[in-house]
Amino acid sequence: MERIEFVKIGAVLVLLAGALAVALTAGARGGPAQAVTAPAVPLELGAAQILGALAFAGAGGAQNLVQSNWIRDKGLGMGARMPKLVSPVTGRPEAAPATGYRFPPDEPNLARWRGWWRVANTEQLVSFVLITVVTITVMSMLAHATVFGREVANDVTFLHVEGEVLNRRTGWFGTFFWIIGAYSLFAAALGILDYMGRLVSDSLKVTYLAASTRWSESALYVAVVWALIAIGGVVLLAGFDQPLALLIVSAVVGGFMMFLYSGLLVILNRRALPREIGLRGYRLVVMGLIFLFFAFFAALTIIDRIRGL
Template sequence: MTDRATRYPGSAGAMDGGTLPVMPTRELPEAPRLRKIIGPGVVIAAVGIGTGEYLLHPFITSRVGLTFLWAAAIGLGLQYFINTEVARYTLATGETILTGFLRLWRGWAPLFIAMTVIPFAWPAWMTSSAQMLTFPLGGGNVQWIAIGGLVLIGAVLTFSPVVYKTVEKLEMFKIIMVLLFVAFAVVLIGWQPWTDLPHATVQGIGRLPQEVPVGVLMSALVFAGGGGAVNLAVSNWARDKGWGMGIHAPRVVSPVTGEEEAGTATGYQFEITDTSMSRWQQWWKSVRIEQFVTFYLVTLVSIVVFALLAYKIIGVGGYTGPADLGFIKFEGTVLGEQYGEWLKIVFWTIGAVSLVFANLVVVDLVARITSNILATTYLRDHTTWTEAKTYMAAVWVMVGLGAGILALGLDQPLVLIAIAALLNGLVMVVYCVLIIRVNGALDHRIGISRPRRIVLGVASVAYAAFTVYTIVTWIQS
């Protein structure tokens, strides 16, 4: 370890260099109070709170009861470790984790662009939102509502002076809105369903219920939280939030309304001293707390409460329809019949708004990852196509792809979500291994620990096994 520390004296360790420029040394800032760093966990939770809570786990609960909620707890737990390891690299270098992958091999550039764009090109969240919006409106053209929503998302991201600030504020509003409804739902649920939860969850551990389509199970597992490239974007949001060495990185701004900040897509490292290590420990502690509370707990509580709500008002077997948004329409109708028409409207409206905000995060993260990769590799020395301009172009490419898919008539939300989940499962198999490699190359005093290597290794195997199981099941059926 002494020889290695002498050879690689900075926080980047063996990651300094590779296929990209070496990292200059700058000071690691002191960690601010915890409330000042809250943000990236909220943004990533906003994706999961929209698919897992409204669409997937309540439907599964209506089929088999509470026996599949173990998958939400475990799936979120694995993603918590992924998120914090993604953040570790940005804390140490100010680079995104994808830039770290590119230091290993430039060939990851086109592969990760494809692995990010293709799964999320399907406008699943926006289509779900549009269809849900037709419930309180009494009808409407889902395609045109969804296309209009995508254009609105593109406009919001284009005209935000500092994009991350806008995204964070919008998603914070969404989380507060959902949590207020969750608190109200707890009152409606009462105490009885909670007493059934522990036994049912333990009884179901490891079981994949045959009564539920495998695509829905795959979606519930992958999209309980973030899933796929969503987790990698934690480092992009952490950099713009100014976590650790990310304070030295430029933020993505609108080329229309904002003033671009000087800087490069590659990062900086800090010298290992007693002072910097003390600051590092505080940063690492704060980031783990931020991710555990705003991502893990908020998402898990939301999923459990919405599943219990379905368990309370619908029951097991109370809905016999297919795995589509007809379930949400049915659940809202039952709420209206039991507690008043106003609650039906509120339920559908919150769901529709929640899914729009989830799609906004999806477009943002795809544009961020794509522009970051291009700015790091092919456009590194380009004076016109800066990262901000590339980001905006990527936003509108995503809007165009989504509109084109909808124009072709592919507007079945749960089918689109299942396709995205399958593709993202494959992405997660790859990047779990790469995260171990990259964070294992950081200075040994701040790099990934052996227990965390094991957790990410288990995650990679689990996602691979479940993806293969899903593909084989689809082929057989």
């Protein structure tokens, strides 16, 4: 999985460089300035699409919750002292739940915590915020330069039109655009399977199966991943195979999930963690605003669906 994502990152960097070098017109380069000076919310899309766009535009979804699992399995920081998720075929899975360890909040431990926290903040700023802003900006400019103002269908076929325009301009970049897009979606699907398997198996092992010596977290991970693949196959075989509809459903579920876990994270930080490392100050205010933000769009989506019945 890590190698697949590594290749994806390299390919996307090439795509971004090519988009900036050969695909964008002078008018498209004015897009970011127009977005800042004349912002507008596309209310004609409907509440579900707006919530889905917010969830898919870098907000994170369940991926925010799996960061600690990835850190643990890479052996970074405190993860070096916790049981790892390993392949039941090639490794030796540990039956113990990865419940972690609550350190005494004395000055030496807090100094280590602050050092790790600085690294975690820097990593999120670079790999999450910065890359998200750059990629969304460039891809939006690319779409503006190729399909803006054209009569295109309100579905994913606009990507075909975008690629054809790029091919006419460069002779090869459109085909490269399609290849990278397909590979990125494939890698994203694998990533979703991975982090859902990690989250569900971790939760089951820590709560309901903590005393089980038969069900390790690794075995649970394999079972969850194959169950998700089977469910996806059933959905497609049932005839529900429209890409845009499936994307909207997935994104809306992600938005609802972010609404729920934002509130739960505030409660967890205030009640379960030591005061020295829990949320406080402006971070607590921001988390409260995030909770209200997604609560508003979740409620708006429900009302919109009820009215459409």
